[in-house]
Amino acid sequence: SQTIHQWPATLVQPVGSPLSLECTVEGTSNPNLYWYRQAAGRGLQLLFYSVGIGQISSEVPQNLSASRPQDRQFILSSKKLLLSDSGFYLCAWTPGGGDYGYTFGSGTRLTVV
Amino acid sequence: AQSVTQPDIHITVSEGASLELRCNYSYGATPYLFWYVQSPGQGLQLLLKYFSGDTLVQGIKGFEAEFKRSQSSFNLRKPSVHWSDAAEYFCAVGAQGGSEKLVFGKGTKLTVNP
Numbered sequence: 001s002q003t004i005h006q007w008p009a010t011l012v013q014p015v016g017s018p019l020s021l022e023c024t025v026e027g028t029s030n031p032n033l034y035w036y037r038q039a040a041g042r043g044l045q046l047l048f049y050s051v052g053i054g055q056i057s058s059e060v061p062q063n064l065s066a067s068r069p070q071d072r073q074f075i076l077s078s079k080k081l082l083l084s085d086s087g088f089y090l091c092a093w094t095p096g097g098g099d100y101g102y103t104f105g106s107g108t109r110l111t112v113v
Numbered sequence: 114a115q116s117v118t119q120p121d122i123h124i125t126v127s128e129g130a131s132l133e134l135r136c137n138y139s140y141g142a143t144p145y146l147f148w149y150v151q152s153p154g155q156g157l158q159l160l161l162k163y164f165s166g167d168t169l170v171q172g173i174k175g176f177e178a179e180f181k182r183s184q185s186s187f188n189l190r191k192p193s194v195h196w197s198d199a200a201e202y203f204c205a206v207g208a209q210g211g212s213e214k215l216v217f218g219k220g221t222k223l224t225v226n227p
Contacts, residue, residue, distance in 0.1 A: 032212070032213055034214075036217075041122070041219060042219060043203065043217045043218055043219035043220050044157075044203065044205075044215075044217040045217075046214055046215070046216070049212055049214060051212060057212070059214075090156055090157070092156075092157075094213045096213065098213065099213075100145055100147070100162065100164075100207050100213050100215070101159075102147075102149075102157070102159060102213075102215065104156030104157045104158075105156055106155060106156050107154070107155065107156050109154070
């Protein structure tokens with residue numbers, strides 16, 4: 001069966017520090033991968049998505065970046081965090097092919113102080 | 114571009130009462146529509162989805178939703194709410210094409226009184 005792992009679960013980082021959040025999927029190949037951010041009262045905002053290794057699409061211009069170094073690994077990064085980067089970050093995957101069968105990770109709560 | 118509006122930020126119902134959560138979407142073509150539920154501090158779980166066909170869709174946990182093209186709506190319903198249904202509910206619309214991107218509403222928080 002397929003599983004998605006996202007870590008860490010919580011993170012407190014000072015302003016200006018770097019960020020690396022990792023997401024891996026097991027039990028499938030060539031998934032579509034997504035990073036969403038959830039801020040209080042603002043729903044979920046799509047940040048990045050990837051339909052293949054090295055293929056990253058950005059939805060929102062900001063100081064975050066994403067990479068997909070392996071087929072089932074998706075990394076969200078920042079060189080210098082801002083206060084406004086605080087939020088709940090969710091990774092998700094779909095098998096592709098128009099199924100829209102999203103499976104979400106359990107999320108990372110990021111607090112920038 | 115597609116968009117989703119959930120007019121109700123917070124709804125409170127009594128256990129055993131019926132529930133309807135509203136969702137309106139904007140999309141130029143036939144939409145793919147979804148309802149997700151999120152418990153505090155957790156990821157999202159799919160309740161149901163609509164792609165085409167029968168406009169009344171049955172989902173998990175006793176939920177159903179009805180697609181009304183004329184009203185651009187996809188409201189979620191449950192005839193009798195249980196205390197365990199307390200959570201936040203998100204409506205989403207999917208863009209057609211290979212990316213399978215979803216655009217989410219801002220969510221409706223459901224409180225269930227005993």
